[in-house]
Amino acid sequence: MPTIYRYNRIIILTGLLVVAVISQAQELFPHNEPASNLPKRVIGIRPFFKAYPELGVVRQMYALRLMYGLTPKLTIMGTISVTNHHGKDLPPNLVSHIHSGTQTVYSTNNIQRGIKYPYLFSGIYLYAKYRFITVDRKNEHFRMAAYADWSNVGVPHDEAEPSLMDDTKGYGGGLIATYLKNHFAASFTGGFIIPGHYNGYSPDPGSPDVPTRIQYGKAAIYNLSFGYLWFPKQYSDYGQTNINLYMEFIGKSYEAAKVTQFGYVNVPIQTPLLEKGNYIELHPSVQAIFNSNLRIDLSIGLPIVRRSYARFYPVFYLGIQRYLFPKLKKKTSKTKENE
Amino acid sequence: MNRLFFIFVFLSILLQNFSKIYILLRFEMNQDYIEKNLCIKKDEPDNCCKGKCYLNKQLEEDEEKQKPQTSDNLKEKEDIQYCESVLTTLLGTFELTEIVSEYILTASLGIGISVFRPPKV
Numbered sequence: 001m002p003t004i005y006r007y008n009r010i011i012i013l014t015g016l017l018v019v020a021v022i023s024q025a026q027e028l029f030p031h032n033e034p035a036s037n038l039p040k041r042v043i044g045i046r047p048f049f050k051a052y053p054e055l056g057v058v059r060q061m062y063a064l065r066l067m068y069g070l071t072p073k074l075t076i077m078g079t080i081s082v083t084n085h086h087g088k089d090l091p092p093n094l095v096s097h098i099h100s101g102t103q104t105v106y107s108t109n110n111i112q113r114g115i116k117y118p119y120l121f122s123g124i125y126l127y128a129k130y131r132f133i134t135v136d137r138k139n140e141h142f143r144m145a146a147y148a149d150w151s152n153v154g155v156p157h158d159e160a161e162p163s164l165m166d167d168t169k170g171y172g173g174g175l176i177a178t179y180l181k182n183h184f185a186a187s188f189t190g191g192f193i194i195p196g197h198y199n200g201y202s203p204d205p206g207s208p209d210v211p212t213r214i215q216y217g218k219a220a221i222y223n224l225s226f227g228y229l230w231f232p233k234q235y236s237d238y239g240q241t242n243i244n245l246y247m248e249f250i251g252k253s254y255e256a257a258k259v260t261q262f263g264y265v266n267v268p269i270q271t272p273l274l275e276k277g278n279y280i281e282l283h284p285s286v287q288a289i290f291n292s293n294l295r296i297d298l299s300i301g302l303p304i305v306r307r308s309y310a311r312f313y314p315v316f317y318l319g320i321q322r323y324l325f326p327k328l329k330k331k332t333s334k335t336k337e338n339e
Numbered sequence: 340m341n342r343l344f345f346i347f348v349f350l351s352i353l354l355q356n357f358s359k360i361y362i363l364l365r366f367e368m369n370q371d372y373i374e375k376n377l378c379i380k381k382d383e384p385d386n387c388c389k390g391k392c393y394l395n396k397q398l399e400e401d402e403e404k405q406k407p408q409t410s411d412n413l414k415e416k417e418d419i420q421y422c423e424s425v426l427t428t429l430l431g432t433f434e435l436t437e438i439v440s441e442y443i444l445t446a447s448l449g450i451g452i453s454v455f456r457p458p459k460v
Contacts, residue, residue: 053365055377110376272375303368313368 025242026227027178027185030285030297030319032248034187034225035143035178037131038069041326048297048319054312055114059085061122061166073132079125081166086155087117094158095202095212095259095267106267108259108274111158113312123153125165129176140181147191148173154198159273159310160217160257162195167310168216170195185227193219193254202261210261217255217276224249242289246299252308253278273309280305283317295321358401366394 027034038044044067051060063081070076091111097104126149133144150171151164162168174191195216201209231243256276259267269275285299301315353360366373373390375381380388 113372113376307368307371309372312365312372314364 025287025289026183026229026244027180027187028244028287028289028295029187029225029227029246029248030287030299030317031250031283032187032189032223032225033127033129033145033147033176034185035129035131035133035145035176036141037073037075037129037145038067038323040069040072042069043067043324043326044321045324046319046321048317050315050317052301052312052315057084057114057116059083059311060119061085063166073130075129077127077129079127079165081122081125082119083122083155083166084117084119085166086120086157087115088120088156089209090156090198090200090202090212090214091115091158092203092205094271094273095210095261096204097210097261106261106265108267108269108271110271110273120155122155122166123151123169125149125151125153142177142179144178145176146173147176156198156200157214157216157310160275161252161254161277161308161310162193162216162219163310164193164195168193168195168198170216172221174221183229185225187225187227189221189223189225191221193221195219211263213260213263214274215258215260217257219252219254222251222253224251238292242287242292244287244289246283246285246287248283248285248299249280249304250283250301251278251280251305277309278306279303279308281308281315283315285317293323295319297321358405359398362394362397362401366390366397 027036044065046065046067048063048065049061050063051058053059061081061083063079065077065079067075067077093109094111095106095108097106099105127147128149129145129147131143131145133142135142148171149164151169153164153166153169155167157167159167162170164170164172170193172191172193174189176187176189178185178187180186195218197213197215199211199213202212204210225246225248228245229242230245232240254277256269257274259269259274261267280303281301282304283299283301285297287295287297289295297317297319299317301313301317303313307313370390373393374386374388377393378386378388378390379392380386
């Protein structure tokens with residue numbers, strides 16, 4: 001094949017990958033995954049940061065996510081994170097007991113907030129998404145995907161609400177449906193979380209720490225995302241900066257936690273932290289994509305229906321993402337000679 | 340130009356009051372927790388305070404933090420600066436340098452009474 005055609009092919013293929021990534025820019029939701037996938041062999045790197053003020057202390061999470069387009073229909077991701085959300089053990093008064101005569105009365109209580117905790121490595125969170133419905137038209141598409149996620153996070157999380165990425169181990173799954181037309185995109189994610197348990201120790205002042213097990217509540221998640229491509233109104237080149245606006249509703253319902261001490265004592269749940277609950281948060285976001293590659297997301301999370309007891313509000317989010325496109329094979333000296 | 344000026348003024352006003360707005364927003368978002376856990380009347384059955392005591396405390400703390408930049412302190416600072424500038428204008432600027440010499444070190448530090456005699460007529 002003549003050299004000029006080979007190079008043209010490389011440029012066209014790379015261009016197609018870029019187009020595949022940015023042509024649906026308004027569905028690159030900061031908090032939810034769309035049903036669309038990364039193109040095959042494209043790598044995505046996303047360092048991101050979350051923070052919220054908690055009575056004088058700023059709780060922070062630093063995370064790094066790697067994404068890979070295994071096939072055009074299958075994307076896999078891995079995330080690691082470091083947070084100062086939890087101590088090394090359960091908080092002192094979350095689970096306690098008092099001796100009354102010959103009886104021991106166990107209780108769960110609200111913990112003291114605003115305590116400084118060290119930064120701890122949370123664990124590994126894995127996610128895979130398979131697109132199984134694709135209906136594409138000009139400037140319009142509808143796609144559906146199924147996802148599964150798993151985590152080995154083992155921090156002493158002190159609320160019933162599970163969160164696989166940074167609070168609880170376990171697994172989950174669900175469906176994603178995404179519709180895009182012109183400048184608008186909408187996506188719904190419905191799923192479940194089957195969390196694992198935490199085995200650790202609860203401090204008991206004046207006595208040895210008490211072996212404590214917390215089984216977190218199973219959860220259903222229902223997220224709705226809307227995206228709007230604000231700028232440019234019409235593309236003139238791939239280097240143009242994109243500005244996207246998002247409105248994401250994040251909802252979760254979860255069961256109460258089960259707390260066991262010494263392996264056989266079921267501690268009654270008396271705090272909203274460990275009771276069943278549900279909430280919906282609103283996360284308005286703005287996103288800028290530079291040179292079709294560098295993506296910056298900024299958002300703020302607010303409670304609109306009840307609240308999550310796992311955090312305080314507002315929740316600030318900053319994410320930076322970059323795509324690495326595969327190097328297409330260059331001509332070797334042998335092929336040159338053959339030509 | 341007018342638009343830019345308007346944005347500048349608007350942002351200045353917003354930034355000046357940002358901490359208060361932020362405290363109010365944070366209170367609104369976390370009121371149920373504050374009411375149940377941090378309010379001084381949290382154990383009363385008909386809690387009419389609903390955590391507003393905590394909000395007032397936060398606003399007072401914010402006011403305290405902003406105090407050095409405002410009112411009395413700022414006026415005092417302005418007065419000192421005014422006096423300094425008047426003195427500089429009247430006396431000019433001069434440098435204070437330490438003079439080290441044997442003469443000064445050995446000189447008497449008391450008042451030389453013999454100097455204050457009436458002149459001989």
